[in-house]
Amino acid sequence: MASNTTSLARQLEKLKLPQTSSHNERFGSVSFLYDFFQAKTIDLDTHYSTAIISLENLIQIDGHFRSYKTTLFHESSKKFDRAIENKETNKQLNDQIDEFLFRISKYFQLTDAHKVLEYMIQRYRINEYNVDSLIGAFFPYHETRMFVRLLQTCSVIKNPRNYRFYWMKKFQENGVPITKSSLLKHCIADLEFTHYVTDSIFKALRYDPDNSVFPSFLLSFCLNLLQRSTKDMIVSHILSVISRCIRREDKQLFIVAYTTFSHLCNLIRLEITIVEKILKSFFHPKLTISQPTLIAFEIIIKCQDITVLPKYFVQNNFINLLISLSTDLKLEHLPRAVILNILMQNDSNKFDAQTYKNYLHVLLETFANSSDTVMSIVSWMNNFDNVDDNSLSHQFICHTTKLLEKMYPDYFDLAISSLPMIRNLSKYLKSIRYSLAGNSKTPLYLGVEHSSEKIRQQSFLYLAKNFTNLIENLDINDMRFIRTILLKNLAKQDFQNQKEKLEILLKIFKVKDKIFNILTDEEFEKITLEQMRCIQSQITDPNVENDVDLFKLFIKLKHLLIEIYCTKSYGDYCRDFSTEDYYLGRLLNDEIQQLMILCLLSTDYQLSTLILDSEYAKTNPLFQIIREQNQNFITFDDFKMLEDEKQLEQLKLFSLNILNGIALFLNQNQRRLFPKPNILQSLSSNSNLRFKFLLIYSMIKMLQNHPIDCGEQQGQIVCQFTVDLFFHLLNIGINISSRSEVKISSVNEYAKMNMDDYFLYELYNFNDKSISLLISGYILYCLMNQKSSMNDDLPSTADWYLTDVGNNMINYDFYYKIYCLLMYYSTPNEMKPISKKIYKFFRHLFSTFIMEKIQNHHAGLKFFLPSIVNHDSSIQQQTLIVLVNLFKHSSTSTSSILIDSLCTNSQYLVAYLLALTSSKTSTRQMAISNIKQIVMNEKLTNGLKSFIQIIIDEQQSLILTDENAITILLGRLQDHPIVNELLQTIIFILTANGSKIKAFHKVALLKLLRYCNLKIKSIVFEYYTDFLSSANKFIDLDEELQLKEIVHYYDYKIFDTSKNCLMKIKKIQH
DSSP states (O other), X not given: OHHHHHHHHHHHHHHTSTTGGGGGSOTTSOOXXXXXXXXXXXXXXXXXXXHHHHHHHHHHHOGGGGGGGGTTXXXXXXXXXXXXXXXXXXXXXXXXXXXXXXXXXXXTTSHHHHHHHHHHHHHHOHHHHOHHHHHHHTGGGTXXXXXXXXXXXXXXXXXTTOTTTGGGXXXXXXXXXXXXXXHHHHHHHOHHHHHHHHHHHHHHHXXXXXXXXXXXXXXXXXXXXXXXXXXXXXXXXXXXHHHXXXXXXXXXXXXHHHHHXXXXXXXXXXXXXXXXXXXXXXXXXXXXXXHHHHHHHHHHHHHHTOOSOOGGGGSHHHHHHHHXXXXXXXXXXXHHHHHHHHHTOOOTTTSOHHHHHHHHHHHHHHHOOSHHHHHHHHHHHHHOOOOOTTSHHXXXXXXXXXXXXXXXXXXXXXXXXXXXXXXXXXXXXXXXXXXXXXXXOSBHHHHTTOSOHHHHHHHHHHHHHTHHHHTTXXXXXXXXXXXXXXXXXXXXXXOSOHHHHHHHHHHXXXXXXXXXXXXXXXXXHHHHHXXXXXXXXXXXXXXXXXXXXXXXXXXXXXXXXXHHHHTSOXXXXXXXXXXXXXXXXXXXXXXXXXXXXXXXXSSOHHHHHHHHTSHXXXXXXXXXXXXXXXXXXXXXXXXXXXXXXXXXXXXXHXXXXXXXXXXXXXXXXXXXXXXXXXXXXXXTSSSOHHHHHHHHHHHHHHHHHSOOOTTSXXXXXXXXXXXXXXXXXXXXXXXXXXXXXXXXXXXXXXXXXXXXXXXXXXXXXXXXXXXXXXXXXXXXXXXXXXXXXXXXXXXXXXXHHTSOTTOTTSOOOHHHHHHHHHHHHXXXXXXXXOOHHHHHHHHHHHHHHHHHHHHHOTTGGGGGHHHHTOSOXXXXXXXXXXXXXXXXXXXXXXXXXXXHHHHTOGGGHHHHHHHHTOSOHHXXXXXXXXXXXXXXXXTSOHHHHHHHHHHHHTHHHHHHSOTTHHHHHHHHTTTSHHHHHHHHHHHHHHHXXXXXXXXXXXXXXHHHTTTSOHHHHHHHHHHHHHHHHSTTOOOOHHHHHHHHHHHHHSOGGGXXXXXXXXXXXXXXXX
16 A cells, blocks of 8 residues: 555656656657758757857847756756756746846847757747747747747647637647737737737736836737727726836837837827826836937827826926927927917916017927917916916016017918907907907907998098007007008998098098008008099089089098108109110109199199109109199199189199190100100010009190191191000900990080090099090090191002001001091991990091091092901992991082092092992992992093993992902993003002912902903913912912912913913922
8 A cells, every 4th residue: 555655656756747747759850950851861950050050149149048058958858857856946047047038139140040949849849838938939030931940849829728829729730820810810809919919029028127128029019909899898908008118117108108108199089088198107207208209299189188287297307308309390289289288377486587488489480480379378268267467477478478579460360360359358458459449349359350341430430540659669569550450451442421431541641751650651542542543433413523522532532642742752763864864764664653644734723733743753753844843833822812714724734734744744855846756665665654654644635725826747647656556556446345434426516525534534544455445536536636737648559449458567647547447346246246336426436537537638538448348248348338428428528529529530440349249248339339429420521331231230239249240240341441441550469579468358359350351361370370480489478378379270271372370380289
């Protein structure tokens, strides 16, 4: 029995040894580096010697491994068999192995580490006894093939009862690395394994605090895990990891902590107590705040919407760090929260007022440069209650308010305007912008832009009444506010009660030259121009004219504005514009100067004398000349003493002197009125349009006030200059508009109108785009009425009258330019849309003009010829309509003049022949109607009358058949003397050297020759074949068009008697 007991005891003793069954496994069956068969051939001594060499190499890298030479890698280890060792020995061995594994983990990718691990597996069976530490130590390398190879040495992974590692079996068997997504998926499903991973990391750092692999892996693991899931259990575990990182007081783990926490805050909203607790823990004495820390704080505060921060955030050390470290960072929410927490402080014993005011200044200057930040601070201050006026917090809020007003006035105003109601903030606002206007509870800066007219009006009245006091000792923000009101708010106000608005303006501008303490010269000029435009538009309104008091207020404001502006010196400019074109350019673009000239030309003698006697006029080159022209002008007091008739004479003389002064300014030479080349060059550009319009007005006034004998050179130049300038405005795109409320249908109505007022209104509102029909017609009417002996006879060659009226190469004379304008605006079409009001009035002007010309000049009919042959059928028709009306005129002398013009030159019938080739039946019909009027005249020669009668007899065919009927008739009558004369005229036109006739006109003439005899066709054909044979001659599109018409209309067989001609024809066809 004793023997049995002793045997049982021995068996039990053996069972105390760990995993003794593994001792029975054959040596070399498992290997990290070698396959099964290769491993069997390597003995333990070989493994040991290899491991010692690798260990020495590792010692060279990391001296910590030196201690393992006398323990785990001592030579006696070759004979060590842990399977037969007791539990205590194995425990000590496990501690040594764990430390070694976690220390060597950072060198896992080195071959020497692999060889050392191979010996550890062969000798100490770490793949069986130390699986948890083996996998945990090298888990950061789970995506590498060497890690999978390490897993393949661990047989325990195949055991289903090993819940922790069994999920790795498929990776072990397939030899495939564990991907990050697979790991994260398993961690979310198995929180215990998540704990294992993080515990292994902290275990590694306990053995090797300088290991950088595990902090990096921990950070990546936590961030990716949160990105996959924010379940409560996961978040709870991550928060515990953050706490453990902070408690370790390790720099690397501190980075992991705030980075992970900021990412977590960005993903979910946490309880404020948790956030505050962790934020407090970041301020550990042994941990250093850096730029990444500040960025993390920024994210945390922004995402968690934190206002109240731990006390550490308002301590001097942190604020100094924040200011010094964030020079190149874009922080907003962190400094905003720090500012608000400073504003909350009331303990004067802990917080030095001046120091923290300086902090506020720097923080606001550095970080509050966005509308959101300013708005948040302002909103908080407005809602922050229970602030004692003597408290430190009150000082801080007042100081912050002033700083925001000064640094960011636009943002500050925007923030206040966005507040639903001003509550506590009113105690801190001292600027006039926040003054309450009258009984209104609306701040002034909001009142001037309020949607309610009543509140706006109260605000402006308050401003106007106190304007003199308000502008004294203004700070820069208040000055900017006043300037904004004057430049923007005031100009756009449109009160129903105009008198009150005028009273406001008068009270504001009564400060006169003090206004320049607020506004620059340019700004006041802008205001003056805007108000003057408004004034001029109002005083021409009949309702205003009938309201005497309102009219006087407008005039008073006008005088006041000009008086203020004229107190400024224009400058000492040189009057020699031939060398100082810069000054000329400035003067021509000076809109305020144009305004002054308008005032001088008005009937307001008081204003005129005020301007000319001002510092502005004394220093302005143009006004210096005007002053010289009016050296003897009387004072306004003397002017009032004159009788009405004498006053009118004085005004007329005054106006004439002003216009003469303008003329002299343009030329600077009293011997010639107009103009110098450099002046003309400046006026030919597309700029200075308002000034050009003013010059036209000035010249019209000159022609009215001082009737000129246009036979004189001076009169001719004035008229020519005016019409050229008007032509120029229309050519560069200025339109004639029927927008005027004044209806005009006859020139007789001009005598009943005060055109000065309408001219002034037009000029004040000139938009560089259009001129009213009323003014345009008046300009042309005044020019048409100049009784002159200017040569009205235009060239009578056929080359001239077939030239298109738009050809700018020809220097048309004065009256022909007027004719062209009248014709253009009298003949609308699809390509030239003209409103009915415009073309009807221009036709009236047209008839008036032509009637006057026909009565005074025997060549009046010549004006029509270029339009009759114009390719535009609508122009042809409108011209023929005018002719018919004139032939039917009751005055026999007028009809006689028309007929005489035609009788003296039968060649003018070419124009009617061309009209009969029109594709429009109505045009051909109107041409016949004209001819019928002509044939009744007794002065016609027999030959001309017989030819015209033939055309009339054939009217049915000419009107109803087609446009070729007239060409057939000419071919049949080519032996008729008149027809022969007309055909010779056509040949002359087609073959004239240097002809400027356009291709479509020549083609029309070629069609008239289609059925003529061989001789006529040969002349034309020879001309074009000679033209083709000329050396170095390119054929342009116009010439090509003519040649095509020749080939199309002339059958080359009729030239078969001439071999040369036949060859030339074939070449052309080719």
